[in-house]
């Protein structure tokens with residue numbers, strides 16, 4: 001099988017590549033990298049071919065993408081709708097079967113609550129799929145989710161995985177600790193304490209990266225089977241216009257996350273910047289955004305980005321993975337691997 005991998009140096013993508021090269025040692029994985037050093041590290045670790053490039057310069061990589069039967073995208077999606085569209089159009093034109101596995105995010109169903117309510121609505125990826133795919137383009141992932149799932153031809157098969165917050169240590173050559181850590185720990189360090197927005201009652205979904213990548217592996221196995229099967233049959237619950245998979249793990253409030261997981265992990269790691277490990281500071285979303293923006297200074301759209309991060313921390317994100325359970329029997333475990341991820345993050349950023 002010829003597989004093209006975007007985002008394989010990331011927290012999610014790195015853990016997934018590590019799993020797939022073990023499960024499919026005879027398949028060929030071509031990995032898109034943005035630096036020669038990453039190419040060197042990946043080749044040394046997995047003996048995989050790499051391609052130097054980026055989504056910004058998608059035209060340059062389309063000829064290679066076209067040659068691969070399965071394309072996995074674990075890169076950021078919201079900044080790149082036009083580029084993802086080009087990838088899909090290229091795959092749609094192929095005469096043989098092609099599979100595209102896309103990474104989105106459950107930010108699409110965030111409900112802004114100022115941290116003061118749990119959130120009533122639990123979004124189900126089977127019952128609510130039409131509503132989710134009908135969200136306007138202003139909603140995070142709104143444009144691209146629709147774009148991906150409407151891209152089907154006789155030969156192209158598409159599916160989306162949409163995770164909640166992804167935790168734990170990843171075996172990647174790149175980002176080993178969660179994507180959310182830099183902003184969260186910048187804020188904790190600034191305050192000398194853990195924090196909530198409002199009362200931190202908003203419920204959210206957390207899972208270990210190793211559990212998440214097992215869901216990708218189920219989809220990957222289905223793609224492999226589809227390619228080996230020469231018939232045109234397609235299971236539309238797994239591939240096609242409704243193939244939207246929420247990846248849900250453990251539901252808890254932001255306050256519980258801070259109190260039961262982050263504060264004890266910081267204590268265990270003996271974090272010197274904590275003034276009082278029992279205190280939880282309550283902020284407004286604006287106050288939080290003002291702290292986050294000081295880390296992002298100089299970045300394009302720093303203000304919009306910090307507002308989005310604060311919005312994530314004040315919102316409910318309640319999801320159910322009904323599709324993954326029904327189709328693959330997949331559920332995530334309750335282990336989140338917080339202590340070791342916090343310990344490594346603090347050591348790397350000492």
Ligand SMILES: NC(=O)c1ccc[n+]([C@@H]2O[C@H](COP(=O)([O-])OP(=O)(O)OC[C@H]3O[C@@H](n4cnc5c(N)ncnc54)[C@H](OP(=O)(O)O)[C@@H]3O)[C@@H](O)[C@H]2O)c1
Pocket residue numbers: 006007008009010011012013032033034035053054055056074075076077078103104105106107162163164165166167174175178179180
């Ligand atoms: N982590 C979460 O909690 C979470 C939750 C919901 C959704 N998501 C979605 O999943 C994506 C991946 O998450 P993650 O935690 O694995 O993030 P990550 O660790 O930042 O990984 C992002 C990957 O995408 C690559 N990448 C970034 N910009 C690129 C570009 N312009 N062209 C090509 N590749 C590019 C990165 O390459 P470099 O190594 O060169 O930077 C890296 O391999 C996120 O961007 C988000 O859209 C994540």
